[in-house]
Every structure is written in structure tokens, then in C-alpha cells.
Amino acid sequence: MPHLNVPQKQKVHRRMPKWSELRSQLQFAPFERDATTRRLGRAHTISDLRDVARKRVPRSVFEFVDGGAEDELTMSRSRAAFDRVEFRPSALSGALAVDTSTTLFGRSLDQPIILAPTGFCRLSHHEGERAAARAAARAGIPFALTTMGTVSIEDVATVGGPEADQWFQLYVMRDRGLTTDLIARAKAAGFSTLAITVDTPVTGQRRKDLRNGFSVPPQLTVRTLLDIARRPSWWINLLTTDPLVFATIPAGEPEAHAKFIDSVFDPGVSFEDLKLVREAWDGPLVLKGIQSVEDARKAIDYGADGVIVSSHGGRQLDRSPVSLELLPQVADAVGDQIEVLLDSGVRTGADVAAAVALGAKACLVGRPYMYGLMAGGEAGVDKAIEIYASELRRTMHLLGLASIDDLDTSRVRLRPSN
Template identity: 35%
Template sequence: MPRNTWFETVAIAQQRAKKRLPKSVYSSLISASEKGLTVADNVESFGELGFAPHVIGAPEKRDMATTVMGQEISMPVIISPTGVQAVDPDGEVAVARAAAARGTAMGLSSFASKPIEEVVAVNGKIFFQIYWLGDRAAIAARAQRAKEAGAVGLIVTTDWSFSHGRDWGSPQIPEQMDLKTIAKMMPEGLSRPGWFLQWAKTLRPPNLRVPNQGGRGEPGPPFFQAYGEWMGTPPPTWEDIAWLRELWGGPFMLKGIVRVDDAKRAVDAGVSAISVSNHGGNNLDGTPASIRCLPAIADAVGDEVEVLLDGGIRRGSDVVKSVALGARAVMIGRAYLWGLAAGGQTGVENVLDILRGGIDSALMGLGRSSIHELSAEDILIPEGFTRALGVPNI
């Protein structure tokens, strides 16, 4: 990446994304449920945690490699699945290439704009994400397509309560990009000429269909048609989760855990991993930050399943704090989307490099030679910081 396009923090990536993207596109990346209490706490809670550094004895080299659901990754950071990525024409394919270039895995949303076959072709470490949408036969068909495409794991996301009330207003996302819609949105697109010209060169508008909800080679339904079907599908039971886990027969993550009792039920259902997550603040507003819920969950089930954290990661030091408090790795969402908007594939690589550099610096300051040496003793945790939800009163 040319030096004049390089950014040194995720915050700068966000600033560049805001300048480059049309207002409605950018707002879709930052909005969250209702007042945004949870999305703010996800980020700000990391600032309440401190480090207990050493001043002598820093190791010359520091190891960041680990595994997630059987996949070797170069650092404890993987890509979290996010829906239609209209911030860049190459979308999920660009993200997958970036993740592969930096030696890590990617979660691919079933609401992605690119077919799973195209994404797996550029990164062999793809975990396919499924929402509970439609009947068991439809869900089984999507899982089978993912398996045939080469997905190495499955992520099931259930933590979204369909809150439409957003104090800053929800961005208006069109049903489809027909000529009428293109004409209506043209002034907003022209206000960001760099973004507009990038799409104009492709001779096609952003894809608002979700090809992974249909059969291979099919365009898939429009986003809102699939979204409506999802909203109309009864939520899954624990028996449903156990059924899908057995059907898949391989590495299986349940994403959206914030309670200890739910974590234990997930173990009983046979999952390989859980993600401590509140859907990036897009679930029930007022849910505590993921990092506040992590220690109790890791203590309860960390010896039985892999525990990951999703929510609020903006720095490598955030990653280190998460690993020290019990996470095997973290999943990033908004951070890489801002990188994608700021610089395409190289922008995502830039974000991953920023996180890697921050992890390395924190390990050095703590005197640790490996992320596997991290523990809660490295972290200053203020009284009342953690939230042990779903723990029986004794």
C-alpha cells in the first residue's frame, strides 16, 4: 500500500471510511440498537482495564500463533461474519484475500454479497455463518452447500432481537437496485466521487441480493426478502442447535453467548466453540459489553469448548486483554469494514497489521513470549467490572 494511503490506527480507518462512503452506507456500519448503550460499552469497557507490565526481561521474539476450530492462524484474530458489504465492489472476496495474506480465518455471512464458492477459492479457512431461517430442510441445504464449497466450520448466530428503534435513525436500505432506486440515490453517491467511480467502473450497482441463501449459481433472494423470512421463522431451540451440530459433523460455533447458563447449555448441545458476543450492540440494548461477560464464561466452560470474544476490538491491546481473560481469539467486525472502505483488500490487511503490531507491543511490555502465557494476572481489573450473568445464586 502506498504510504500516503496507509493508516496507523483503526480510528483513522474509521475517519477515512466516513469521508469516503455515502452517508447511508457509513451509518449502516456504526448504527446499533436503540440508544447504543451496548455498542458504546463494547468499546469503552476496554479502557477500564489496565496492564501490569514488566520493565526487564522482555523476550526477543513473541509468538502469536494459535488455532480456532482446528485452523491454524497467525494471531488470535479472525474475521467476524457481516452482511452485504457494499463498501467495496470486491466485498467479501477482498476481505478473504486479506485474511489469507495475513494467515487468518474468516467467518462468511449467509447474508454476504458474494457466493461462498468465490470466497473459499481465495481463502481455505472459511467458517460459514447461518441464521436460523426457514425450516430444517432449508437450513440443511445451506449447510450442505457450504460443506461442498469447502467451508471448514459452521457458525450459528442467534443473538439478534430485531430492534428497529435507533435513536440516530436507521439508514434506509433499498429493496433492490433498480433504475428508480439508482436515480433516487444518485445524488448521495455523487457526493462521494471516489466511492461512486469505483462502482461505476464495474458497470453494475451494489449487489443487494444474498446468493448464499439460494442454490449454487443462483442470484439468491433480495436482502429484505431473506430478512423477512428470517424474522418470520420461529427462533431455534436447544434441540435444534444439537440437531444442526450433528448434521454438520464438524467444527461448530454458537455465536451470541453472554450468560454462563447458556454457555453450559451450548456445551451440552455439543458445540466446538462459542463466541461471547452481543452482536456488536445490535441485539438487546443494555446488554453488557462482551469483555465484561467473558471471564465468568471462560471460567465455567473454557476447559470444555473454545471461547472467543466478539465486540469492541479496536486495538491489539484489546486482543491481549481478551486473551488474558480467557478468550482463545477474538472476532473483528466494524474494524475490518472500515479498512475495506478505506483501502479495499490492502485496507483490511492494514487493519490486521495494526492489531498484530499492538499485540506484539503488549506482549513485549508484559514480558510474555507467547499469547499462551497470558493470564488474568497481567490485567488490572477494577472492582465491579465483570458481569457474571446466568450464575445460580448459592
């Protein structure tokens, strides 16, 4: 064995650095005193906001928002379709700045996003629709108030301010007088666009709501009482603010959500009934919940100005078509005659870019801003909108595109599903 002259390891004497020496190398994050800001600061995606939301509200409320119909197949397929998106970027495109704004029905949107109509907003947070309407107005995007709103048409119009672009979503009621009365109120309050939901002749079966005994207002059971102990601030807010009722339509007795809705909406509504609506509303009219090319064509025949390709977020007919997959066919068939919009499963700014590239003028988002509401009230809705805005801007920049109009079918394809 040759003798290796291995140098002896020198013993290193370490000394504790002084604080003054450390200070230049370490940065301490400032402590955020406000708990909501701290919570929202941890959310970088809509999925993070969802995680925060889950911890803030009773389980039955979270699952009412988060859940879908029956086996939730359409809900999960809608999400999976966005995972199949593949972009085609341009290298060295020279696009210096990115402009995400678009124009819809003659009004400018800072980004192609609309806060979708969602019932019982005040269950998610006591400020409910007020918070969402204010956040949307600040962000320069429309807010859509549902017929099932927990803040009235007139109150929403007031909080948004004169510049706000507000839509009213209408369910055609058994009582046609009430239906036209709601249209007149929306018109008088300055709402810009009327969306008629056409996918809800009856309410889809939401099994989580059934299992949770979901009702509005919540009914007291042993489980609710235990829940109060675990989510005291949500309950205190619920019990110390205006009673939670439908603010736009006459409230029924506390009963199962689906049962009440089915007693008010007209299950027999047909395309012919749209004539009544068209006569009463002279602004932009949109059909929400279109799920076939044929119905999109019919929408034109009956005087609609736009269609929303939507499965109601997978909350109505389970196994219904997936919006993103149907979109190119609808856009091809009617896109040059009316506006085509899309919702169901849009969770990132990249999803918005993909939908616009495949023919949507804008996307509606429902659950994502409700997660924001649950996670942090109005600031949470701001956060949800900011997440979409920054993701969309970054996606467009990475694609090498300067303007929303540059997003077209040459930029995207849906990879074959596995």
C-alpha cells in the same frame, strides 16, 4: 543605579543556506503516487481507518456499518469496558522475540483474530467478501462468511485458496431444507468451522438505518442522487460490477433490510433445533452471540465446540451484557471444556491481549475490517489486520511476554468503572 556593563548584542548576518548544504539536514518524504496507499498511509489505528472510511462511502452505508441498536448503549459500553483494562507487565523479562500465533480447533492462526461475519460486504467495497477472504488468508487468520453474504460460499472458497481457514456463519432459516442445504454447501466448499448465530430471533432496531431509509440495493431518492454527485467512484463501482444481491440465499425484492431478514430467519429457533445442525455438520460448531453463563453451559450440552461471547457488536439487544465483562465468568464456567471466543468492541491489539488474558482463545472483529474495506478495499483490510498485529506484538513485548499462552489473568485487571 549601578551602571551595568551589558555587552551590546552582536548583529548576526544570516545568509540563505545553499540547497547542497540543506540536503544533508532535511529529508523530503517521497511522494506516493497511488491515492489508496496515500490514504491508508495516514491511518495508524483502527480509529484513523474509520475516519478515512467515513469520507469514502455514502453516509447511509457508513452508518449501516458503524451504527448499533436503539440507543447504542451496549455498543458504547462495550468500547468503554476495554478502556478499563489495566495491564501488569514484568520488567526485564528477557523475552527477546514475541510469538502471537495460537491454535484453534487444530488449526494455526498467526494472531488470535478472526474476521467476523458481516452482511452486505460489497456495499462497503465492490470487492467485498473476496477482498476480506484474500486478506485473511494472506495474514494466516480465519475469515467468516455470513449467510447474508454478497459473494457466494463457493466463490469465497475459491478466492481464499486451499490453505485458507474459512468459517461459515449460519442463521437458522424458517425453511429447514434451505438451512441444511447451506450446511452441505459449506462442507463441500471446504469451510472449516460452522458458527450459528443465536442472538438474532429478529433484527435489532438500527435507528440510523431507519432514518437513512437504508435498503439493499440502494433505492434512488433525491438524497441518493445528491450522494452520487459527492461519492462518484463508490457509485461507479457499484453500478459497473456484479449486481448487489444476497449470493447465498434467494434474494428478496428490494426492501428494508430488517424486514427482509425477519421474513427469512426463524424467530422461533430453539436449542432443540441445534440437533439438526449438529447432525448435518461434523466439524467444529460454534454458537455466536452467547450472553450468559447458563447458555454457555447449554451449548456444551447440545454438542457445541465453542461459544462466542458477543453482543453482535451492540447491534441486537441494546443493554445486553458487555462481552469483556461477561468473559471471565464464561471462561471460568466452561473454558476447560470448549473454546471461548469474544467479540464486540475490539479495536486495538491491546484489546486482543486483554481478552485473551481474561479467557478468550481469540477475538472476532467486524466493523474494523469493514472500515478498512471502505477506506481502501483489499489493501484496507490488510491495513486493519496489520494494525492489530503490530499493536498486539508491541503490547506483548512491553508486557514482557514471549508467547500468547503467557497472557493470563495475572496480567490484567478491569479497573472499577467511574
